[in-house]
Amino acid sequence: MTSPVRVRFCPSPTGSPHVGLVRTALFNWAFARHHGGQIVFRMEDTDRERSTQESYDAILELWRWLGLDWDEGIEVGGPHGPYRQSERGAVYRDVLARLRASSYTYDCFCTTEEVDARRKASGSKMQGYDGFCRDLTDEQRAAFEAEGRSPVVRFRMPDGSITWHDLVRGDITFETENVPDYALSRANGDPLYTLVNPVDDALMQITHVLRGEDLLSSTPRQLALFEALVELGIAEQVPAYGHLPYVMGQGNKKLSKRDPEAHALAYREQGFLPEGLLNYLALLGWSIAGDRDVFSMAEMVEAFDIADVNPNPARFDLKKAEAINASQMRLLPLDEVTHRVLPFLKEAGVVGDPVSDADAQLLELAMPLVAERINKLTEAATMLDFLFVDEADFARHEEIDEAGRDVVKAAHDALSAVETWSTAAIDEALRAALIDGLGLKPRVAFGPVRIAVTGRKVSPPLFESMELLGRDRSLARLHDAMSG
């Protein structure tokens, strides 16, 4: 009988949330949901210097936007709280005391400088702690204490080797002689990540730890600690580990927080859909099938198998992310696209907030023209502003040359005679006057007209746009453009 799956999100609220963090969360989420398991959300804010409320809030906002829900933890509570490590000091002190009373750890009085000096003197190639304080006598301890030194609590790595079956990489073995004893707490008593992360996983009964590749080499330490926690009755079981590949930026470097592409919330601002971002991120290390890369999260949950995750580092490709986002956009019903576009139109000042009834109606008519041709929600604003702008504020963003002005005049004259202002009638009148009458190529004919009416070279379909704009405004803009 296997125990129910329990995974965790455990971000540190330092800085703007990174797409790699989101990818890790997504895989945890998909894994848990696939297995009908639970997700615990805990905030690892032990680093007082770097943790900020802004970052904390940004992470929660991001998770909600993406729809990565959780069952226990931050904001929802649960039986293993509190879920902010900054509020769990008593828990760590207690565990540390029990560890310290056992032989799994020892007090270490060395300073970093002393360890370095010894290594230099001995010519040793080992980089970590040298085990100097492993077997201190009571007298030696007393002597150090008499000097006013306070110890860090150091974990005593066992002899032999440590092997685990990594969920994404298979069996991995470390000889513990290559894994130096490590500190669990600072000399001032503050617990370190090396302690709090495994301890919380233990107390929160996490069964599967899916995390970044950067933590792979600390796994032997955590496994050894976990064995001790199990022995001491603090942990029930040792979780399974899986190490997810890096998300890289340009070149061969990990996508760093300094890269603009790294900031997950920036994608929302750019007009990405959560469906699009998630779908793209899922592709970084996983695929649903050999001939398919657009899918819903429900489909991902259904198909996700951690063993299928590719261990190779993946480069973040903005172009492909946008293409996937565009595909997801096309999957949405029109009124949903409208709904999602609206905040961006308000933000850009294209429509008011709240939207007037007239604008809402116009938008409903205009959206069919733009929904199919935008890849990101932000693009709707530049495509639609000509329709909503006050006439006095209408501006042409492109030049119309001399020849173009003649075309515009011909268009104006032809359109003035149109009886019913409809797309078909406009189409007919313009073609008769410009293509047949002036013998122009369509491209040459409609380009200047488009600029006159919409202000841009790129716009929704011209005739439909003019119908929506209305006869008076269309003719007025054409007239205005005739004189340059």
Next chain:
RNA sequence: GCCCCCGUCGUCUAGCGGCCUAGGACGUCGCCCUCUCACGGCGGUAACGCCGGUUCAAAUCCGGUCGGGGGUACCA
């Protein structure tokens, strides 16, 4: 230095011994559609790092090598 991870088109990947003269997607190039853009359609480009071994048969298994990455903290 030592330890660990990784190695298929430019990029993300499919492939888990024969279906591979290696498939899809993004990108890119050409063409078609076309009032712009976008969509859509068609076609092209382009990869198993290298060397050995196992096998009737290897992108797939093993070893080595080269290359890339990470770790080696009283950071997380």
